Amino acid sequence: MDLDTIKNTFFLECAEQLAEVEQGFMTLQSDPEEVSCVHAIFRAIHSIKGGGGAFGFTELVEFAHKVENGLDVIRNEADPGRDPRLDLIASACDRLSDVIAATRDGTDIPDTSDFISKLAEAFAGDISDEPEPDIEFDAVPIEIGSLEIVEEIEAPAATVHTITIKPTLAFYQRGNDVQKLARNLAELGELAVETDSANVPTLSGFDSSKSYLTFNLRLSSNAPDEEITDIIEWCEGDCEISHTTDAPVDEAPSDMPDLDDLLAGFESATGEDDESEEPAAAAPAPLALVAEDGAAEEATQQPAAAKPADHPAKEKAAALKASPTIRVESERVDRLINLMGEAVISQAMLAQSLSTEMDNRDSPSQNMLREIERLMREIQESVMAIRAQPVKPVFMRMSRIVREACSGTGKKAVLALEGENTEVDTTVIEGLSDPLTHMIRNAIDHGIETPEDRLAKGKEEQGTIKLSACHQSGRIVVSVEDDGAGLNRERLLKKALEKGIVEPGAELSESEIDNLIFAPGFSTAEQLTDLSGRGVGMDVVRQSIQALGGRVSISSTPGHGTQIRLSLPLTLAILDGMVVRAAGEIFVVPLSSVLETLSVTRETVHDIGGKPVVKVRNTLIPVIDISSRLGFRSADDLPEKATLLIVESQSGASAALLVDEFDGQQQFVIKSLETNFGRVSDVSAATILGTGRIALILDIDEILESALGLRQNNSSLLVTERAVA
């Protein structure tokens, strides 16, 4: 492993830490009581600082240190979650992530002096300007006193805390130090530290990548338990910690059993849960052992009753920690997926040749084949699941965008997330970040009104941007919704006329006007701020979503806000589809868009203004003859008997696809046509059939929209065409 690799790992970890920071701020926004988030943010910043220090990234470390100092002040406040200075810290963290990015890319480090002075001002008096004490390991003598000494100096009313810390390797890797912890504890009272080196092996057996030392700390202090817990909690997860409290010495019953025995019992009773955050539990324990009367019962039950209340907080803290993950190059997974695709195809081929060779569906080989089929599907799902990721990281990044956009425009807005745990293929997630960023900036810049305007309209001063994700019929729908002013249709139309996108006198429906914002070259430039004036229009958003096989739709209510919905495929690799034949070719229709299939004779297909329609249960549905649509057969050549596939597009329009035959359904591995060729209209991708032949996957949305002249999603295109005509 060379240094670059290690640095890379550091930056990857930074990204994770920053995500944690975002998560922390998000949680605090909705629940200021969630103090553990302040600690989580602090820990994350601290880890970044520690790692940065190891590589000598001075600017990064210095700035992180300032932020950390500020946070340190906040987290010691009585109500850290509501400290107004958290906003400043959040912005500073945004800047910190810029600094990290610049450090990673080797570009100019952004100027942090403004934040440093703001931080200094905000926390004036709270932090000394002393530079960070050197955290390198040096031999500062710590008194390793025996227990007797502690007892001697014990103040009568002081509580004795016995803390055992067995750091794991991760503890040191994060730049932590027992010494520092000890120093913090020493500020609260008298501290004695004993280093247990019993586990240190001989030199020959020494493994420098292992952690051998255990530290026994005995602190006698009058400080409240929480303060001590706060300090220790810091390294929770990276250490095995046990913390027990001894009741003030003079109050202890004289016939108290030997403390060590009790502790041993207590520890074994709690088993793995050695965090022992309930100091009170230790004290009543002897009582319960000694006396069996009701009072004692009550005494023991109290901490037990207190525990459930404690639990949710603990669980939330646990939820903040990510589940163990493996970092794998996406290329390796891609290779696996490709192999998987090959296997699925071979299996389909085998199935096909077996079924032609033998008709007996109950033959052993047929049964075996079905078993393989089942396994393949399962393997396939698991392989795909490797690439599935929750959209959360991308969503979290957006809270930064909201903050930046707000500070740039002087507006107030919060980001609300919904369904952020919805999982989707990584390639889709990667492609989401830029369009979302742009849409959110747009929403704040154009949608959300100024605080004064909002108050005047009787709305809350602070706008809300709702970002949500959910699964819907095999696709993921991501929506960005603001409660702002809505689209100004008058201005949009005026603009479109000026730009020649719409012909004068053209009658446009409301939704057509709304869709104008997706027209290429369209932007309400006259009032662009530096925010949205970044050369990216909504047309680019639409393009990048379409590149992912997605659709964009918009709806807006004047005065109440705008909603933009993105509908994306869950994965770019696998699809459930129906096999149809038309004009001697085989096509695949995505199952998610098929509503039903019907068999019809030629007579049932009627003609309205030269266009075929079919009556299905009292509804007239336009018919699209796929063969002629694709140019494979002339339009008049309708077969005597045909099969209709009633399909629905993402925008909700439906039509009947006329095909010659329908061949059942199966799973398909999606193969891109773009890799070696280019985009083909009406076709979204290709797949390989069991025969080894290629079949095209039809792009139902595109076919329906252009064949039916739908304006829903495509209005800008149609309007442009109209203008040209």
Add this chain to the structure above:
Amino acid sequence: MTEKHQSTREFIAFMVRGRQFCIDITSIREIRGWNDATKLPHVPDYVVGVVNLRGTILPIIDVSARFGLGDCEPSPQSVVIVAQVGDRLAGMLVDSVSDILQVAPEDIRDLPDMDTPVGAEFLRQVILHDEAIICEVMLENIISTTLQDAA
């Protein structure tokens, strides 16, 4: 192997409508027989369709049609030359592969200024081989112009 051999280049010669052309052997991945291709809608005539090359979607270009020499009628004798330009693979449908040429640098000449039935944008240079004069085709144009047209 002598010094001279190291500087010689190898070309694959192929026949289209009775004319001989060649491509640098380094861009050729493999040579296959003809299999029915799946037709693509809304594409230029010279795009025959796509075939399955061990899991890869391979577009097939009818070189004859591309050169404006008329559509080729693919037969079992037809040959597909799988060539690579950059990251993209494409198959060139030709009548047959005729030869492998070992060409010394001095036998490679610039294209003379003249109006050929095959557009100059498809020809790179000429190769003098024995008594024959063979044009080297500009593979990237045959393939990538197609991509632009289709996009």
